[in-house]
Amino acid sequence: VPQHPPCPQSAQYGSCSLRKMSAMEALELLDQLVDESDPDVDFPNSYHAYQTAEGIRRAHPDKDWFHLVGLLHDLGKVLALFGEPQ
DSSP, X not given: OOOOOOOTHHHHHTTOOSOXXXXXXXXXXXXXXXXXXXXXXXXXXXXXXXXXXXXXXXXXXXXXHHHHHHHHXXXXXXXXXXXOOO
């Protein structure tokens, strides 16, 4: 397996010591963020996550792992609340 150099954020966030939260807490935290990729959306970011997961569930009912990916796909955006660019 090829080794990749660590990204600059590894030292800052790799230990997960900034803040610990569950996936559900992170989804709720996303609602505080205005998504720069879609600033005109007037519903919470968590709603988008649930919409995505539900759309995937309907299209791929046998792939439960894929439903979860749809729900979690934007969680990294919470780092914007801690100063990272979107």
